[in-house]
Amino acid sequence: MYRALYRLLARLDAETIHDGVVAGLRTAGKAPPLRAALRALCGVPADDALAVTAFGVRFAHPLGLAGGFDKHADMLHAAAALGFAHIEVGTVTPRPQPGNPRPRIFRLPEDGALINRMGFPGAGVEALTKRLERRPAGLPAWVSLGKNKDTPLGDAGRDYTLLLERLYPHADAFTINISSPNTPELRRLQTREYLSDLLAGLRETAARLAGNAPPKPLLVKIAPDLDWAEIETVAELALQHGLAGIVATNTTLARDGLRGPARGETGGLSGKPLRARSTEIIRHLRGGCGDRLTLVGVGGVFDGDDIWDKLAAGASLVQAYTGFIYEGPTFARKALRGLKRRMQAEGVASLAEMVGR
Numbered sequence: 001m002y003r004a005l006y007r008l009l010a011r012l013d014a015e016t017i018h019d020g021v022v023a024g025l026r027t028a029g030k031a032p033p034l035r036a037a038l039r040a041l042c043g044v045p046a047d048d049a050l051a052v053t054a055f056g057v058r059f060a061h062p063l064g065l066a067g068g069f070d071k072h073a074d075m076l077h078a079a080a081a082l083g084f085a086h087i088e089v090g091t092v093t094p095r096p097q098p099g100n101p102r103p104r105i106f107r108l109p110e111d112g113a114l115i116n117r118m119g120f121p122g123a124g125v126e127a128l129t130k131r132l133e134r135r136p137a138g139l140p141a142w143v144s145l146g147k148n149k150d151t152p153l154g155d156a157g158r159d160y161t162l163l164l165e166r167l168y169p170h171a172d173a174f175t176i177n178i179s180s181p182n183t184p185e186l187r188r189l190q191t192r193e194y195l196s197d198l199l200a201g202l203r204e205t206a207a208r209l210a211g212n213a214p215p216k217p218l219l220v221k222i223a224p225d226l227d228w229a230e231i232e233t234v235a236e237l238a239l240q241h242g243l244a245g246i247v248a249t250n251t252t253l254a255r256d257g258l259r260g261p262a263r264g265e266t267g268g269l270s271g272k273p274l275r276a277r278s279t280e281i282i283r284h285l286r287g288g289c290g291d292r293l294t295l296v297g298v299g300g301v302f303d304g305d306d307i308w309d310k311l312a313a314g315a316s317l318v319q320a321y322t323g324f325i326y327e328g329p330t331f332a333r334k335a336l337r338g339l340k341r342r343m344q345a346e347g348v349a350s351l352a353e354m355v356g357r
């Protein structure tokens with residue numbers, strides 16, 4: 001049914017559909033009978049064998065909704081009902097900004113991919129804070145932090161610090177997004193020149209805000225287009241400054257082997273073409289830093305085998321965006337069923353046995 005509907009909707013602008021779906025999920029999520037129906041049709045039944053622990057927190061299973069899908073924390077209730085075990089909202093910027101001109105999301109169904117050049121559109125941190133103040137209990141919510149387009153790179157630290165200070169009481173963890181290809185120069189923040197000071201400042205801010213409690217986890221999200229030396233620099237600095245983990249990866253600028261007519265569009269590519277590269281990065285990071293960092297695998301997760309591959313490479317958690325778009329509302333349920341089948345085939349009784357090892 002979703003595929004037939006998808007073919008119909010695919011004639012319309014991708015972002016218009018996205019906004020409509022998120023608005024619908026926002027409404028459904030807030031109405032208990034609709035939420036219950038969503039849960040019954042799409043939810044993931046509790047299963048201790050799928051539970052994982054990452055940075056001391058228990059997650060019902062490893063699959064979360066990746067940054068950028070629910071930019072404004074509209075669908076927290078619905079995300080839980082749809083079976084996700086955590087959500088990353090945002091990316092938020094301090095001040096409201098329009099993002100790039102539309103259209104700015106392009107489908108490549110032939111490739112199981114999307115290209116986007118959103119450029120962090122949003123209503124800014126005050127609007128997001130109000131939403132998160134009323135967030136439902138039960139679903140771990142992380143916030144992805146970004147800088148405004150017109151903030152000079154040298155002042156980026158101020159944007160990230162302001163966001164962390166404002167949002168700290170209202171989220172469970174924070175992802176420092178320095179890897180979107182759609183904000184000019186943002187990816188330069190991944191170099192030692194900028195990153196060391198940025199992470200040191202944010203870590204200090206988190207410690208101050210935490211008071212006597214342990215600071216909430218800070219993660220950094222990296223681009224798949226970094227080379228190994230650059231990835232190792234990020235990992236070294238993440239360890240040096242006491243970060244909880246790395247989210248790997250954001251979208252890619254690579255365009256190898258695509259068939260979709262939209263392949264020439266400017267922006268970041270997500271989905272199946274990114275899968276192998278992001279898994280390879282997880283494996284490399286796990287080899288280099290052992291269990292000292294929590295790794296979150298993102299890129300081309302469409303089914304249970306994709307989740308398995310990222311966990312086997314060393315991720316403790318995984319996230320998906322494009323797979324959810326193409327597979328539809330039962331994505332999490334089907335993917336976790338597939339994961340359970342794969343665990344049985346591999347002789348793994350519970351994910352706790354393998355995750356993070």
Ligand SMILES: Cc1cc2nc3c(=O)[nH]c(=O)nc-3n(C[C@H](O)[C@H](O)[C@H](O)COP(=O)(O)O)c2cc1C
Pocket residue numbers: 066067068069090091105114115116118120144177180221249250251269270271272274298299300301319320321322323
């Ligand atoms: C339309 C769109 C918007 C996105 N916006 C963000 C964002 O605001 N912040 C972010 O960290 N990642 C963003 N991403 C990247 C995803 O979170 C994810 O890292 C990437 O798409 C790879 O995962 P996937 O193959 O499952 O889509 C966006 C992706 C898409 C397709």
